[in-house]
Amino acid sequence: MVVYSDEFSFETAKGTDIIDITSQILESVESSSIKNGIICVFSPGSTSAVTTIEYELGLVHDLENALERIVPEFLEYRHNERWNDGNGHSHIRASLIGQSISLPLIDGKIPLGTWQQVICLNLDNRPRTRKVIVQIVGD
Amino acid sequence: MVVYSDEFSFETAKGTDIIDITSQILESVESSSIKNGIICVFSPGSTSAVTTIEYELGLVHDLENALERIVPEFLEYRHNERWNDGNGHSHIRASLIGQSISLPLIDGKIPLGTWQQVICLNLDNRPRTRKVIVQIVGD
Amino acid sequence: MVVYSDEFSFETAKGTDIIDITSQILESVESSSIKNGIICVFSPGSTSAVTTIEYELGLVHDLENALERIVPEFLEYRHNERWNDGNGHSHIRASLIGQSISLPLIDGKIPLGTWQQVICLNLDNRPRTRKVIVQIVGD
Numbered sequence: 001m002v003v004y005s006d007e008f009s010f011e012t013a014k015g016t017d018i019i020d021i022t023s024q025i026l027e028s029v030e031s032s033s034i035k036n037g038i039i040c041v042f043s044p045g046s047t048s049a050v051t052t053i054e055y056e057l058g059l060v061h062d063l064e065n066a067l068e069r070i071v072p073e074f075l076e077y078r079h080n081e082r083w084n085d086g087n088g089h090s091h092i093r094a095s096l097i098g099q100s101i102s103l104p105l106i107d108g109k110i111p112l113g114t115w116q117q118v119i120c121l122n123l124d125n126r127p128r129t130r131k132v133i134v135q136i137v138g139d
Numbered sequence: 140m141v142v143y144s145d146e147f148s149f150e151t152a153k154g155t156d157i158i159d160i161t162s163q164i165l166e167s168v169e170s171s172s173i174k175n176g177i178i179c180v181f182s183p184g185s186t187s188a189v190t191t192i193e194y195e196l197g198l199v200h201d202l203e204n205a206l207e208r209i210v211p212e213f214l215e216y217r218h219n220e221r222w223n224d225g226n227g228h229s230h231i232r233a234s235l236i237g238q239s240i241s242l243p244l245i246d247g248k249i250p251l252g253t254w255q256q257v258i259c260l261n262l263d264n265r266p267r268t269r270k271v272i273v274q275i276v277g278d
Numbered sequence: 279m280v281v282y283s284d285e286f287s288f289e290t291a292k293g294t295d296i297i298d299i300t301s302q303i304l305e306s307v308e309s310s311s312i313k314n315g316i317i318c319v320f321s322p323g324s325t326s327a328v329t330t331i332e333y334e335l336g337l338v339h340d341l342e343n344a345l346e347r348i349v350p351e352f353l354e355y356r357h358n359e360r361w362n363d364g365n366g367h368s369h370i371r372a373s374l375i376g377q378s379i380s381l382p383l384i385d386g387k388i389p390l391g392t393w394q395q396v397i398c399l400n401l402d403n404r405p406r407t408r409k410v411i412v413q414i415v416g417d
Binding site: 001036037038040051052053054056057058059061062063066070096097098101102103104105106111112113115116119137138139 | 140141142144177179181183184185187209210216217218219220221227230231233234235237238239240241272274276
Binding site: 140175176177179190191192193195196197198200201202205209235236237240241242243244245250251252254255258276277278 | 279280281283316318320322323324326348349355356357358359360361366369370372373374376377378379380411413415
């Protein structure tokens with residue numbers, strides 16, 4: 001039984017920018033040589049988020065729209081009064097979606113659905129370099 | 140320290156169909172003979188979700204209602220224009236709730252609250268066979 | 279490779295009460311002597327939740343406001359008709375946010391963002407003693 005840590009980074013446009021990170025996660029799994037275990041996929045930062053979706057551009061647009069409906073950018077946020085960076089909505093969206101997911105690793109594969117990809121969302125209102133950590137425990 | 144994988148499947152009605160999967164997870168834990176570790180409960184698919192709730196029928200209905208308020212079925216979704224399957228809302232709801240949870244396993248028990256059950260939600264707009272994977276690392 | 283379990287409890291005001299639990303989690307990590315692995319942070323209970331945020335009071339207030347907008351307290355909830363405890367909204371909010379997060383542990387550190395803290399939310403409409411379990415698998 002071993003612990004394996006890997007990470008990768010990428011540039012994102014200002015939020016909402018939704019990136020398919022499935023292939024990078026699979027590369028980390030392959031580098032680890034671990035065949036069975038649990039994977040933690042974590043994106044540090046309080047305006048970043050990780051979840052899964054069927055990654056097709058229509059749906060990616062729908063998720064952006066839904067986030068704007070549920071947590072609108074142009075409401076009054078006390079966070080904005082304090083820091084004047086106008087990203088109160090980015091933080092709230094990130095807290096609601098969450099920054100990590102836990103995935104099973106079975107026989108060297110992640111049993112995602114046929115149409116399911118893992119995504120990282122830059123929710124900040126400016127371009128950000130986003131980092132994703134892939135932590136695996138198994139053997 | 141070992142890795143144990145189990146899975147179970149069940150039929151669901153068209154979404155929102157909310158299933159209490161606590162007892163099946165506990166059976167997987169018992170089959171594993173693992174007493175202490177971390178459990179990953181994961182449901183593959185981009186219109187499925189996993190979370191916890193006090194599973195009583197009033198609240199199950201309230202969760203369905205809340206999802207319809209927060210992500211209404213009859214809005215314009217670009218996903219629907221593309222595929223014509225009318226389940227854009229299902230995907231968005233699934234991305235927001237998430238498809239996995241991480242649970243502690245302590246002395247052979249999952250320390251859920253007294254009124255807390257683990258649920259799998261079929262959010263798709265048609266009946267689906269849903270699969271849940273229970274992955275445990277521990278000893 | 280070992281499994282380490284720790285827990286801590288604290289008093290909360292009636293919901294929404296949002297508590298920064300980062301330092302207690304770090305204490306658990308230090309007590310464990312584990313340097314690399316995966317951490318499961320879990321709060322038992324169906325009106326409790328765990329996520330991360332930049333913990334500053336403006337944003338904490340914004341998150342409370344967002345939850346009240348997204349899942350208002352004073353709607354009709356069947357759960358309230360049944361139990362008369364008026365906390366239907368608390369349960370729904372908890373199911374949407376979730377009760378656990380999975381975090382990587384690398385060289386004795388949790389790689390949170392610079393402005394990112396782990397929080398536990400009491401969402402119940404009465405003061406509650408909340409418990410958080412920190413489960414670590416690693417070495």
